Structure formats: structure tokens, C-alpha cells
Amino acid sequence: MNLRPSLSSRVLTISALALTTLIAPTALKATPNKSPLVHVIMTVDWEGRNLNPSNIAAMQQLRQDYPTLPILHYLNAAYYFKSGANAEQTTDTIRSTLLPIDQLGLHIHGWQSLFTAAGVTFRNQPNWNPGGKPLTDAECASDCGHSIPIRAYSEAELSQVIKFSIDTLSSHGFGRAQHFRAGGWMLSQRVSNALTANGIVSDSSAVPAEFLHARLYNYPLYQWAVQTWTGITQTSQPYLLTTKHGALLEVPDNGCLADYMSGAQMLTVLKANLAEAQASGEERIVVVGFHQETADDWLPHIRDFLSGAFALNANGQVVSFGAMPTQL
Ligand SMILES: [Zn+2]
Numbered sequence: 001m002n003l004r005p006s007l008s009s010r011v012l013t014i015s016a017l018a019l020t021t022l023i024a025p026t027a028l029k030a031t032p033n034k035s036p037l038v039h040v041i042m043t044v045d046w047e048g049r050n051l052n053p054s055n056i057a058a059m060q061q062l063r064q065d066y067p068t069l070p071i072l073h074y075l076n077a078a079y080y081f082k083s084g085a086n087a088e089q090t091t092d093t094i095r096s097t098l099l100p101i102d103q104l105g106l107h108i109h110g111w112q113s114l115f116t117a118a119g120v121t122f123r124n125q126p127n128w129n130p131g132g133k134p135l136t137d138a139e140c141a142s143d144c145g146h147s148i149p150i151r152a153y154s155e156a157e158l159s160q161v162i163k164f165s166i167d168t169l170s171s172h173g174f175g176r177a178q179h180f181r182a183g184g185w186m187l188s189q190r191v192s193n194a195l196t197a198n199g200i201v202s203d204s205s206a207v208p209a210e211f212l213h214a215r216l217y218n219y220p221l222y223q224w225a226v227q228t229w230t231g232i233t234q235t236s237q238p239y240l241l242t243t244k245h246g247a248l249l250e251v252p253d254n255g256c257l258a259d260y261m262s263g264a265q266m267l268t269v270l271k272a273n274l275a276e277a278q279a280s281g282e283e284r285i286v287v288v289g290f291h292q293e294t295a296d297d298w299l300p301h302i303r304d305f306l307s308g309a310f311a312l313n314a315n316g317q318v319v320s321f322g323a324m325p326t327q328l
Pocket of ligand 1: 045046047107109182183184
């Protein structure tokens, strides 16, 4: 089944503005329409841990330096339920990193604060950190649960937390999320079912586990990623997952996230997809990203990647930065 045409036309439409403004007109002229494209979707995971000024500032600076680069924000409702959180301030801080060209999605980690606020009994295990022991009361003194895979919960509980998260973000002006990435890339059938039950149309949790090995080899999370995403590689393309409530579009995070990938490694992913696009004549999608909570540390990787991607365009190949599709 050739599903590329409808997908490419959708992404092309959305990314046209970014394409024309991100690359020099001469480069645009040098790339005839028949050239295969690689569509890059830039994402950011909002972990729900904190909103430290240094990371917010790093994101703001990126937006100033690349004002036509659209970003899909996988937002997290957990910030609103931290002890002492000021809702208005939280909203303003998140919003200070957004541009009108962005998409707003949803990211969920197993935070005790969030799950409790959603009316779900918190689980302190399994824990994906090294050792894998259940979280202790001391560890949970302020908040905890980032390292608890949400798929540990029942479908009904997940649906409750997803709905609660969507409603919370919506009530603060961030719209109703259609796109999702699971904390730790830990999707499951139960999570997928709960997502489509709540109107989510795409997920980007599939990841090439090999990219996680260098930093996470001694984490249970690494083994879980290997088992969950067997067969996912740096050139894996969107496909449909079956759920109880219809299909869920899985768009692999094939370029992983900046904490685990240098700019050069992300560029290697881009070039591998470009080579496949040229060989097949079909467009390819590359998903890359970073975390808000570590933006100050790792955005240099994203900047390196962006520089390299623009250099590819200067060489007459076409890379566009576009939005997450909603269907194949
Ligand atoms: Zn996360």
C-alpha cells in the first residue's frame, strides 16, 4: 500500500511557509519540485518536572534565532499540580516559548501529583531507573513518578489521566491535544486504547532503542525500549497502530532526542532518510527533539543539527521543517 502521496501533500501544505523562509531563495531555485523531500518534525517534551528560567530562556533564544521553525510541543499538565504552583504564572511561562506556527500536543509521565489530582491511585513501581526499586516515601516527599511508565496503569486509569491532562491544558488555553508522546517512549496497547478514546490521533513514542544504549544501558528503561520497539530504526516511517477506538498514527521518533544524540548523529539520521527518499522517490519523515527541562544543556545539539540541515539545502537537496501529520 503506497501511503506517501496523501501524507506528503499534507505535510507539504503545512511546511510550505517554513520551507520558503528557512532556506535561501537561491537554494530553493536550485531544488526542482521532483526532488525527494525529507520532512523534519521538531518536537519538545515537556517533562512536567520544573520550569527553570535557564531552560525557558534557552528555548526563547532558539525561537528568536529560528523564528520560522515550527515546533510540536508535547505539553505536560503536571506543572499545574506541583506544590505551590501558580497557574497563571505557569501558563505565562509555557506560553513565552511558543510561536503561532507551533503545534501543541501532550506528554505524560507518571507523576504522583498529576495522577493523584486526576483521581487515580499513584503507583510507585515499576521504576525504570537503575536498580528498578519501588520509589520510597522519601523520594516522593515533594513529587515523584517521572520514572514510572504510565503503561503500568489500567486502561480506565490511563483514560482518566489523559482526559484530565487534556482538559487541564485546554482550560489554560493550550487547545485540545491531538498528538502524544509517552514518557520514556513507553507506549503499550492499553495506552494506545486510552489515547484514541480521548481523541488523540498520533503518537511519536516509537524510538530506535540503539540510540539510548550509550546513556541508558544500565537502566531497565533501555531493555523495555528494546522489547517495545523491536524493528524500529532511524529510517522507520509512519504506520498505523490498531486500537479499540480506531487507528492511531505512529510517527517514529527516528531521530531521537538531543539528550541522547549529537547534532552530527541526528544529521546522520537525516542523511540516511534522504538517501532512501532519493532511492525510492518517496518522501520521508524525520522526527527529532529535545526536552524543555534540559534545553539549556542540549539545545546546542539541535542548533548543530539545524545548521547541518540548512547546509544540505544549500547543496541542492531539500529538507523542510513541517508539522506532525494527523493521518497517513
Ligand atoms: Zn518525557
